[in-house]
Amino acid sequence: MRQPLLRFLRPPSIYWRSRLNKSKPPSRQHDLPQHSSPFITFRSMSVSKDPINHVAYGYIEDVERLSNYRPGGFHPITIGTELHKRYRVVHKLGYGTYSTVWLARDKESQEFVAVKVGVADSNLPEVDVLSALGSDHHSISGSSGRDLIPPVLDRFEIHGPNGVHPCYVTVPARGCVAGAKDGSYSRLFQLDVVRALAAQLILAVAFLHSHGYIHGDLHLGNVLLRLPFNFSQLSDEQLYEKNGAPELEPVIRLDHKDLLSGVPSHAIPPAWFGEPSERVSFPESNILLSDFGESFSPSQELRYESHTPISIRPPETRFEPDTPLSFSSDIWTLACTIWSVSGQRPLFDGTIATEDDITCEQVDAFGLLPPEWWRKWDAGRHWYTEAGNPTNGRTVRSWEDRFEDSIQKPRRDERLAAFDLEESTAILAMMWPMLSFKPEDRPTIGQVLESDWMLRWGLPTYERLRTW
Numbered sequence: 001m002r003q004p005l006l007r008f009l010r011p012p013s014i015y016w017r018s019r020l021n022k023s024k025p026p027s028r029q030h031d032l033p034q035h036s037s038p039f040i041t042f043r044s045m046s047v048s049k050d051p052i053n054h055v056a057y058g059y060i061e062d063v064e065r066l067s068n069y070r071p072g073g074f075h076p077i078t079i080g081t082e083l084h085k086r087y088r089v090v091h092k093l094g095y096g097t098y099s100t101v102w103l104a105r106d107k108e109s110q111e112f113v114a115v116k117v118g119v120a121d122s123n124l125p126e127v128d129v130l131s132a133l134g135s136d137h138h139s140i141s142g143s144s145g146r147d148l149i150p151p152v153l154d155r156f157e158i159h160g161p162n163g164v165h166p167c168y169v170t171v172p173a174r175g176c177v178a179g180a181k182d183g184s185y186s187r188l189f190q191l192d193v194v195r196a197l198a199a200q201l202i203l204a205v206a207f208l209h210s211h212g213y214i215h216g217d218l219h220l221g222n223v224l225l226r227l228p229f230n231f232s233q234l235s236d237e238q239l240y241e242k243n244g245a246p247e248l249e250p251v252i253r254l255d256h257k258d259l260l261s262g263v264p265s266h267a268i269p270p271a272w273f274g275e276p277s278e279r280v281s282f283p284e285s286n287i288l289l290s291d292f293g294e295s296f297s298p299s300q301e302l303r304y305e306s307h308t309p310i311s312i313r314p315p316e317t318r319f320e321p322d323t324p325l326s327f328s329s330d331i332w333t334l335a336c337t338i339w340s341v342s343g344q345r346p347l348f349d350g351t352i353a354t355e356d357d358i359t360c361e362q363v364d365a366f367g368l369l370p371p372e373w374w375r376k377w378d379a380g381r382h383w384y385t386e387a388g389n390p391t392n393g394r395t396v397r398s399w400e401d402r403f404e405d406s407i408q409k410p411r412r413d414e415r416l417a418a419f420d421l422e423e424s425t426a427i428l429a430m431m432w433p434m435l436s437f438k439p440e441d442r443p444t445i446g447q448v449l450e451s452d453w454m455l456r457w458g459l460p461t462y463e464r465l466r467t468w
């Protein structure tokens, strides 16, 4: 979900195929780089080698790392596999560092479900967070933030050749918001969809924070677009006809020996039920906030490190590494994510960026760092003089430049409505304090909920969506 470089390096043939053939999802090359993921699969690194058994596999595009099919790794699953004697696998939905996710038919309810199967001998910590959140049904501002968090419908373990795998069942989604952007030329959403997505994100974070949890990884790869409510009425055949049948790609060892037990005979690229961003219609803009693998409750546990991609990582993790992460860390990331929803380009470009590059972009946009941080930023002298002026001849993209060239101009160029002056002022006024360098200067999520933009544009749009 978070791979650096790839949007840049993606072979055109793959790009076109993902746009033209609905059965092929866009490769998982989103705005945001994949933190600490070994799943970097651009061509020059295409061979997947199992470090324990020293087995190398032929490259298959857009599948989980095959070398992770080994003891302690993924569980081999294929179409038709029955999980927990109840969930018949129909398609693949995705994969991450720690799991594969499958579309399955629940034999009891006949509904489609998503089954997340973790790597062996691990726990899926998000299940506890989701279960804790699911036991409560608070309402916020008359809107249920709970509806934006995936419910845990069932949980179980699979005993397989690679170990014991934790699994949980939740509702399936169409795909992630980042995938919709990657599948689009414009990488833009309709303005009403932007409002609906941003408002729901704020409500989801408000729900989490009011229940004592920090999400810790709020990027668009973790925001899922819901499927229509009648999706389960499709038979498997209709599903395949409409969206394409799973493609089974043979797994081949480079030494041509037989596959070890625990390695699937075929790998399956994920289904793509999504649409290019500009074609996502208003009624289709219902979301689920997913991937609670980085979530935690700061009252129960102190965490200092953020694993969210560096382009949206809150700056205190760099300059105050001994201070525990607070709810404010989500506020920074949330603002960056709302920016990406609104425009074509992210607020800070993480492509081939180092931490120093991102800090430089932040200073360009917001002005000088707090003095105690400025003193720690040695590399800063490369971009800024001691007195805090940009070094000779360097072009600085201000906050206003970024709003114009990342959001407003691309929207106008693509003939999609841009924010009018009143709404521009309101949304910038909401995001600017969320991006205060010092976490204690950022608003709480409650204050974001009460911002002018949320009250006048966000919440009314969300209410309209709920009653559509």
Ligand SMILES: Nc1ncnc2c1ncn2[C@@H]1O[C@H](COP(=O)(O)OP(=O)(O)OP(=O)(O)O)[C@@H](O)[C@H]1O
Binding pocket: 001, 037, 093, 094, 095, 096, 097, 098, 099, 100, 101, 114, 150, 170, 171, 172, 173, 174, 175, 176, 221, 224, 290, 291, 293
């Ligand atoms: N309920 C769902 N419906 C549809 N797709 C899903 C669902 N849950 C997860 N996915 C997809 O599966 C993929 C992996 O999910 P997820 O990111 O939760 O796994 P992970 O192993 O925790 O990943 P990470 O590498 O981020 O830690 C993602 O691309 C996501 O879009």
